[in-house]
Amino acid sequence: MIKSLSDSLSISEISRKTGIPKTTVWRIINEILSLTRVRFVVSSRALRLRPLVAIFDKGPTLLPDYTISYREILVSGRKMHMTIGFVPDEYISEYINLFDEEPLYVFEDEEKFIWKPNVAERMKVLSFENGEIKINYDILERIKSKAEKKTSSGIDLYDLYIIRWKEHFAFTSLTEIQEKMYKEKIIASRQLLSYHFRKHVLPLWIGNTVKLYRPMREYPIRMFVYECDNAEEVAFKLSLLPYVYTIYFSSKTIFFTGQSSSKEVFNLYDKILSEYNPTPLLCEAYIKPSFYKFVIRYNELWNKSWKKPTIAYKIKVKGK
Secondary structure (H helix, E strand, O other), rough: OOHHHHHOOOOOHHHHHOOHHHHHHHHHHHHHHHOOOEEEEOOOOOOOOEEEEEEEEOOOOOEOEEEEEEEEEOOOOOOEEEEEEEEEHHHHHHHOOOOOOOOOEEEEEEEEEEHHHHHHHHHEEEEEOOOOOOOOHHHHHHHHOOOOOOOOOOOOOHHHHHHHHHHHHHOOOHHHHHHHHHHHOOOOOOHHHHHHHHHHHHHHEEEEOOOOOOOOOOOOOEEEEEEEEOOOHHHHOOOOOOEEEEEEEEEEEEEEEEOOHHEEEEEEEHHHHHHHOOEEEOOOOOEEEEEEEEOOOOOHOOOOOOOOOEEEEEOOOOOO
16 A cells, blocks of 8 residues: 555555555545645656755744745754745745744755655565565665656646645545635636646656654654765665655755664665765754644746745744
């Protein structure tokens, strides 16, 4: 089920791949949804949106459009604050200037990766034995692959409506999306949405997120930020590992989070990072469980091109 969830477009497709009846597939998905959300993910690079991580000493109370999360973090024992956004290339400076606090660090990345269990198994990095996931770090160490780059031939309002609701839940049907659009007084036929989905949205799809979470008390979420050689290759290797979640990278830097055990972190350093001349940009960083999550309403930020960001959210920060 986990492997099929990551690269399927419908419940029927999962049922065909696994041989599990559709009613049982729905039941298992509903059980999974109590722990994690299955999201349809498209290339941010193809949308011309840049992953941007900003870290603050004092938490900002004003957050711009294009922000997807705000949370507290611990860096070397020091309490700090972090926002993550997907920001149009042309508005990076305007976005940063809208915060009411000056960030200490800003990491501009180019693309994101997600966990690909089916690819990991095909490359023999992962095996599933007796209900356990096993990792072959020796094979992982030798991999020199990179993910296929996605490009956009042009997006429009219909594409962004589809992406918005598919990101909410990967198996939201086009009929449901059509109904949601109708409530917002946007009229589109089922055939038109199907055309846009096949011709414009699917070429941008990188898979569905399926995150396996461990108990937070035993495995706090750690955050890693490195400058290294060939960061895209490192990012691809990380996308083959369970319990590695957010992965953003540029040509020389990589940002990722996860719930790796001490042994798994050792193997990350020994079998992956050590070959790429890593320099840590933050040391011993942890993410607190509670956070603010925001949904980018892509269609509301688009008018033939991305709109300039404005202040979208006001939040109350402790001590302010």
